[in-house]
Amino acid sequence: MTKPATISHGAELSPLEACLLHVAAQLDRPITLATLFAAQSGPAGELTLRDAIEVSQRAGLQAGYGKRKLGDFDANLAPALLVLEDEKAIVYHGRTKHGHLLVFDPALGDGIGEVSEDKLKQIYTGYAILFRRNHQEDVATGDAPVSGHWFWSAMAANRWSYTQVGLAAALANLLGLSTSIFIMVVYDRVLPNEATESLIALTAGVGLALGFDFVLKLLRAGFIDRAGQKADLLMGRRVFDQILNIRMKSRTGSTGAMASTVREFETLREFFTSATLVALVDLPFIALFVFVIYLVGGPLALVPALAVPFVLLTGVAIQPLLSRLAEKSFSDGQSKQSVLVETVSGLETIKTTSAARQMRTRWENAIERQSSHGIRSRTVTQFALNLTGFTQQAAQVLIVFFGVFLITDGQASMGALVASVMLTGRALAPLGQLAQTLTRVNQARSAYRSLNALMQAESERPPGRTWVSRDGCEGRITFKDVHFAYPDQPHDTLAGVSFSIEPGEKVAILGPIGSGKSTIGRLLLGLYEARAGSVMLDGADIRQIDPGDLRRNIGSVLQDIWLFSGTVRENINSGAVRARDRDLIHAGKVAGVEDFLANTPSGYDQKITERGEGLSGGQRQAIALARALVGRPRVLLLDEPTSAMDVKTEANVIQRLKQATQDTTMVIVTHRTTLLELVDRVIVVENGRISADGPKSMLSQHARKSRRHLNVAAS
Numbered sequence: 207m208t209k210p211a212t213i214s215h216g217a218e219l220s221p222l223e224a225c226l227l228h229v230a231a232q233l234d235r236p237i238t239l240a241t242l243f244a245a246q247s248g249p250a251g252e253l254t255l256r257d258a259i260e261v262s263q264r265a266g267l268q269a270g271y272g273k274r275k276l277g278d279f280d281a282n283l284a285p286a287l288l289v290l291e292d293e294k295a296i297v298y299h300g301r302t303k304h305g306h307l308l309v310f311d312p313a314l315g316d317g318i319g320e321v322s323e324d325k326l327k328q329i330y331t332g333y334a335i336l337f338r339r340n341h342q343e344d345v346a347t348g349d350a351p352v353s354g355h356w357f358w359s360a361m362a363a364n365r366w367s368y369t370q371v372g373l374a375a376a377l378a379n380l381l382g383l384s385t386s387i388f389i390m391v392v393y394d395r396v397l398p399n400e401a402t403e404s405l406i407a408l409t410a411g412v413g414l415a416l417g418f419d420f421v422l423k424l425l426r427a428g429f430i431d432r433a434g435q436k437a438d439l440l441m442g443r444r445v446f447d448q449i450l451n452i453r454m455k456s457r458t459g460s461t462g463a464m465a466s467t468v469r470e471f472e473t474l475r476e477f478f479t480s481a482t483l484v485a486l487v488d489l490p491f492i493a494l495f496v497f498v499i500y501l502v503g504g505p506l507a508l509v510p511a512l513a514v515p516f517v518l519l520t521g522v523a524i525q526p527l528l529s530r531l532a533e534k535s536f537s538d539g540q541s542k543q544s545v546l547v548e549t550v551s552g553l554e555t556i557k558t559t560s561a562a563r564q565m566r567t568r569w570e571n572a573i574e575r576q577s578s579h580g581i582r583s584r585t586v587t588q589f590a591l592n593l594t595g596f597t598q599q600a601a602q603v604l605i606v607f608f609g610v611f612l613i614t615d616g617q618a619s620m621g622a623l624v625a626s627v628m629l630t631g632r633a634l635a636p637l638g639q640l641a642q643t644l645t646r647v648n649q650a651r652s653a654y655r656s657l658n659a660l661m662q663a664e665s666e667r668p669p670g671r672t673w674v675s676r677d678g679c680e681g682r683i684t685f686k687d688v689h690f691a692y693p694d695q696p697h698d699t700l701a702g703v704s705f706s707i708e709p710g711e712k713v714a715i716l717g718p719i720g721s722g723k724s725t726i727g728r729l730l731l732g733l734y735e736a737r738a739g740s741v742m743l744d745g746a747d748i749r750q751i752d753p754g755d756l757r758r759n760i761g762s763v764l765q766d767i768w769l770f771s772g773t774v775r776e777n778i779n780s781g782a783v784r785a786r787d788r789d790l791i792h793a794g795k796v797a798g799v800e801d802f803l804a805n806t807p808s809g810y811d812q813k814i815t816e817r818g819e820g821l822s823g824g825q826r827q828a829i830a831l832a833r834a835l836v837g838r839p840r841v842l843l844l845d846e847p848t849s850a851m852d853v854k855t856e857a858n859v860i861q862r863l864k865q866a867t868q869d870t871t872m873v874i875v876t877h878r879t880t881l882l883e884l885v886d887r888v889i890v891v892e893n894g895r896i897s898a899d900g901p902k903s904m905l906s907q908h909a910r911k912s913r914r915h916l917n918v919a920a921s
């Protein structure tokens with residue numbers, strides 16, 4: 207048996223992944239490993255079929271998954287990905303003259319081989335993914351048609367469900383006429399003639415219509431639910447992916463506000479998948495009811511014909527007010543959420559400082575505003591609701607009033623009057639919910655607006671964007687006259703920074719606080735882009751490298767350590783794609799994680815709470831360091847990696863790190879002289895500029911001057 211496809215740092219590619227990379231390369235829409243890894247959502251971190259389709263679409267391919275017989279495959283369908291049993295896959299390329307199939311099988315290496323149709327039939331699941339290229343222009347402009355608008359394309363995908371809802375509503379409304387007509391016929395024909403047989407036949411007919419109506423309503427609810435589920439599936443992931451891929455500079459507003467915006471996805475989804483929509487669908491049928499009243503009761507139709515526009519106009523009149531109130535209540539919700547998130551995440555600090563009062567005041571202000579806007583919104587809604595109720599009842603009373611005159615004049619029958627009263631009630635019924643529906647329309651619109659702004663924010667992975675795929679890297683870092691300013695900052699944080707670090711070189715970046723040291727690291731990781739100049743890895747501008755590939759090759763420990771809830775193992779392994787146990791243990795040893803895990807019964811499976819609470823600062827740093835090391839990256843970027851460790855632990859970590867990273871390019875941002883043991887060269891940054899760059903010995907030659915200048919603490 208041959209070995210499975212591998213990538214440079216050892217993680218194995220599944221057959222599906224290898225096949226997808228092969229197809230994408232064949233169709234000239236290459237997919238980078240990083241893109242592939244970023245899409246994996248299977249339980250064991252593997253690529254699912256759904257992920258495969260999503261990745262293809264992002265890369266500018268149209269991909270369709272479905273059932274297809276092996277005999278149907280001809281040259282037009284190549285290349286196609288055939289799903290085999292046991293989670294295997296191959297790529298179909300065509301047929302030979304003898305009827306054999308030409309296939310790429312990742313288990314057999316890079317070439318294309320032949321296989322007989324009968325042999326393949328035994329393991330083919332019957333399902334395949336077919337691919338087609340989007341036009342190059344679509345890809346270049348980033349609007350590949352398959353991806354479409356995050357919201358409207360999902361709605362469009364539901365068009366059949368909504369057509370069904372519309373048809374069901376039309377039928378239900380037609381059937382709704384039956385009871386009124388039934389009563390009219392009973393009054394006018396059955397009662398005077400005592401026609402019991404007709405009565406039985408009519409009752410059976412109406413009974414049938416009511417039963418049908420009941421089933422239709424059930425079906426309608428089912429269609430709407432299905433549309434909701436589909437919308438969830440199509441939009442939910444896109445919204446979350448956008449959060450993951452949003453450019454740091456586009457991340458505006460607080461964490462709470464962003465979370466609140468995303469939560470509003472629920473409001474939007476619910477609007478399009480709830481009874482509210484049904485109420486809107488019923489609106490056009492009012493005209494039908496008024497027309498039937500005209501047929502039945504003649505001039506009586508004037509009453510609903512006037513009542514309906516009256517209620518509708520009231521709705522239109524309160525619309526701007528409701529819209530303004532919905533916007534306000536939306537932003538109130540955001541501020542409330544911001545205060546809440548900030549308070550909960552900073553609880554320890556808030557308790558130990560006098561910030562509690564400040565946060566409570568902000569919270570109370572937000573609540574007060576929300577409640578006062580809520581009251582106003584409810585008052586307006588209630589007013590409209592009462593007015594509609596009043597109009598409905600007044601219309602029915604008026605119909606009876608005029609109806610009596612018409613009957614006396616012989617222009618209408620008793621049955622026509624009763625039917626008109628019932629039909630008027632039915633015609634005005636959808637208007638009863640108009641005020642609430644309008645409120646919800648406005649809420650949904652506010653939610654859509656802010657979610658759309660989030661979805662339109664600049665992404666690191668815009669659809670259709672392709673990168674040059676690079677597997678490994680040598681580790682040469684170059685900054686060429688880099689200028690950079692944070693968003694909304696008037697001054698450049700980095701003003702013309704240039705340096706070059708050779709593969710395997712170890713460099714410390716020193717400088718006073720706020721001088722721009724960490725910013726250099728953020729630019730290297732591609733978290734922010736230089737305003738002018740370029741940041742390069744192995745001679746390639748990092749803007750040409752897939753951000754995932756870039757960060758996979760640069761192991762980093764940032765100044766603010768962030769651990770997520772889960773086990774120590776999960777936290778460390780998140781630093782690599784499918785990390786192997788031996789890499790985990792190696793990284794844990796070097797970073798000093800094993801030292802403190804040795805005393806725990808669960809070892810690497812020890813649970814960590816959110817943000818690593820429950821661990822000491824030094825322990826958190828050790829886990830973060832192990833996370834940076836586990837993928838055995840060619841570049842290490844460490845921003846104060848040991849600042850919370852005691853002297854002995856730090857010394858041990860430094861010794862082990864020195865041995866483990868002999869070939870690694872290392873950039874350490876620090877104030878601590880102890881870490882200088884790891885480096886050969888220092889770069890000094892002051893006010894966003896490089897003020898010195900040279901061998902480490904430069905520090906001891908100018909020790910006193912440097913200390914004062916660089917803020918380097920004595921060890």
Ligand SMILES: Nc1ncnc2c1ncn2[C@@H]1O[C@H](COP(=O)(O)OP(=O)(O)OP(=O)(O)O)[C@@H](O)[C@H]1O
Binds near residue numbers: 726
């Ligand atoms: N996200 C941000 N938005 C706006 N300004 C920022 C942001 N992060 C940092 N800055 C500003 O950029 C400047 C440089 O910050 P940086 O974090 O690079 O400093 P540093 O040299 O690493 O400092 P320290 O030694 O304190 O870590 C600071 O003046 C800071 O106020």
